Amino acid sequence: MTSLGRTQADFQDFLLGRSTSIVEQVRGNARIGESDLLHVYRHGYWARQVEALANDFPGLCGLLGVAAFDRLSRDYVAASPSRHPSLRWLGRGLASHLDQFPVEAQPLAAGMARFDWAVAQAFDARDQIAVAMTDILALPPTAWESLRLAFTEAVSDLVADSSIGELRRAILHDAGEMPAAGEIDQRWIVWRQDEDIQYRPLADDEAAAFDLIRDGATFGSMCQLLSDHCRHPAAAVRSAEILKDWLDRGLVAEIAHDAAVSA
Amino acid sequence: MTVRMSDRRSDVAGFGLGLRPTHYADILAGSADGDLRVDWFEIISENYMIGGGKPLRHLMDIRAHYPMVMHGVSLSIGSTAPLDFDYLKDLKNLAARLEPAWISDHLCWTGIAGLNMHDLLPLPFTEEALVHVAERVHAVQAYLDRQILLENTSSYVTYLESAMPEWEFIAELSRRTGCEMLLDVNNVYVNAFNHSFDPLVFLDAIPRDTVRQIHLAGHENHGSHIIDTHDHDVVDAVWDLYAAAVARFGAVATMIERDDHIPPLNDLILELDRARSIQESALAARVGLVA
Numbered sequence: 001m002t003s004l005g006r007t008q009a010d011f012q013d014f015l016l017g018r019s020t021s022i023v024e025q026v027r028g029n030a031r032i033g034e035s036d037l038l039h040v041y042r043h044g045y046w047a048r049q050v051e052a053l054a055n056d057f058p059g060l061c062g063l064l065g066v067a068a069f070d071r072l073s074r075d076y077v078a079a080s081p082s083r084h085p086s087l088r089w090l091g092r093g094l095a096s097h098l099d100q101f102p103v104e105a106q107p108l109a110a111g112m113a114r115f116d117w118a119v120a121q122a123f124d125a126r127d128q129i130a131v132a133m134t135d136i137l138a139l140p141p142t143a144w145e146s147l148r149l150a151f152t153e154a155v156s157d158l159v160a161d162s163s164i165g166e167l168r169r170a171i172l173h174d175a176g177e178m179p180a181a182g183e184i185d186q187r188w189i190v191w192r193q194d195e196d197i198q199y200r201p202l203a204d205d206e207a208a209a210f211d212l213i214r215d216g217a218t219f220g221s222m223c224q225l226l227s228d229h230c231r232h233p234a235a236a237v238r239s240a241e242i243l244k245d246w247l248d249r250g251l252v253a254e255i256a257h258d259a260a261v262s263a
Numbered sequence: 264m265t266v267r268m269s270d271r272r273s274d275v276a277g278f279g280l281g282l283r284p285t286h287y288a289d290i291l292a293g294s295a296d297g298d299l300r301v302d303w304f305e306i307i308s309e310n311y312m313i314g315g316g317k318p319l320r321h322l323m324d325i326r327a328h329y330p331m332v333m334h335g336v337s338l339s340i341g342s343t344a345p346l347d348f349d350y351l352k353d354l355k356n357l358a359a360r361l362e363p364a365w366i367s368d369h370l371c372w373t374g375i376a377g378l379n380m381h382d383l384l385p386l387p388f389t390e391e392a393l394v395h396v397a398e399r400v401h402a403v404q405a406y407l408d409r410q411i412l413l414e415n416t417s418s419y420v421t422y423l424e425s426a427m428p429e430w431e432f433i434a435e436l437s438r439r440t441g442c443e444m445l446l447d448v449n450n451v452y453v454n455a456f457n458h459s460f461d462p463l464v465f466l467d468a469i470p471r472d473t474v475r476q477i478h479l480a481g482h483e484n485h486g487s488h489i490i491d492t493h494d495h496d497v498v499d500a501v502w503d504l505y506a507a508a509v510a511r512f513g514a515v516a517t518m519i520e521r522d523d524h525i526p527p528l529n530d531l532i533l534e535l536d537r538a539r540s541i542q543e544s545a546l547a548a549r550v551g552l553v554a
Contacts, residue, residue, distance in 0.1 A: 004392050005343040007422065008375045008384075015380055026420035029459055032487035037419040037457075040490060041382060048381050082379045085337035085350045086309045126314030153314060195317045 062171030111160025277302030417491035
């Protein structure tokens, strides 16, 4: 390692609280010593990470309170320091960290972390033109069986408490009275329509259909799933209803099928 | 109103502001009225190296009315970690879309061993560091196919191994690489206080044709040291130093950076008016028009 490399390693280790070797390699000024000045950097490092996480996880921060969120953030950053040029990505592992190291408000907290992160993802995901119902209706009838859909990059699904949407809204708008916790394993979908973040709970059959389509299965398979697995009495109608809803809400970015298209 | 994209370096002249989301609506409203006294905007590059959504739309809407420059915080030009070409690719793609007059970053390092501290960490001013940074500046300029600007950063400690003053390091780096300088006048003031040197000595040592842009900002004075916080108005002593910088470097494109406790847009525009006035006086004095 070069001299410059050693210096930088020592400096970084000081920021991370792993070593104090750098103290011997710098000086302060006539008014204040080097150790205190190095702590300006260390304090700045941790404060910046916590602030970035608080910006991306406003629901979780409100749920836990500032002090508990600060502790959680520091634990998380110590375990998963930033590896990306943008702080935008710092929080990508926070929900998993909460699964591993639960806090007092679990399991609500982990669900809120997943929800906050899904919102952050949807906010600045790639702009894509959504497929419209008219695009589907223009397909030949033979295409429906093999129809495959790709969701937009702004679409995320997650598991959280059934009250999570209402709870987050109450926290962000400082509504005072918080809704009571509901079912802990509700499936949610978060997406962006035009420039507005949207979310809603998924019904069990729609969640199963969503998983299947997201994994590349055909619309035909989705109808079959709703018929067999979900024992839906009118599976084809329900499938069409779900599809229409996805299209109306701007969730679908691409369609493909195997049917021959006549010239 | 005519909407145009501008990509000429000469279009970025006069007085600009750092583009911040809290001002998007006021900027667009002011653009429509045509009476916003801001000549150009500087963006934080990393904030727009994203897929899409509102931030990019607002950016391009404002870009349609104003020249822009890109200012990064994660180039890490002084790091001993390998250059991050994924980052540079994203930077180049954003530049292709935005057509900035120039791209700048900081003369610092931000992390090693795959980590990013998201801070502008100081370099020791040694020949070893100079050779290292110069090599990387050459590589970055070749990849981006353009000269870059590097900003002098604030620092709080001095490396015992430093063998030359900061201004000598910067001047020599520019001479070896052709990179230009984003002169942060507040940072010169902060470092002069923290490291006990005469800020005018710093300015006098920087070659006149090196400085392409000037930053002004506020700071927090703790008595024993000053922290570069960008959360206050520019202080009088920094305005005085700015006048000295104008006297030396001329009518360089100047902007005010504000990153915290961000005031309403009009307050910043009033502060920018003060920069206009100081520059005008300093230029007049330079050519002997003031008695």
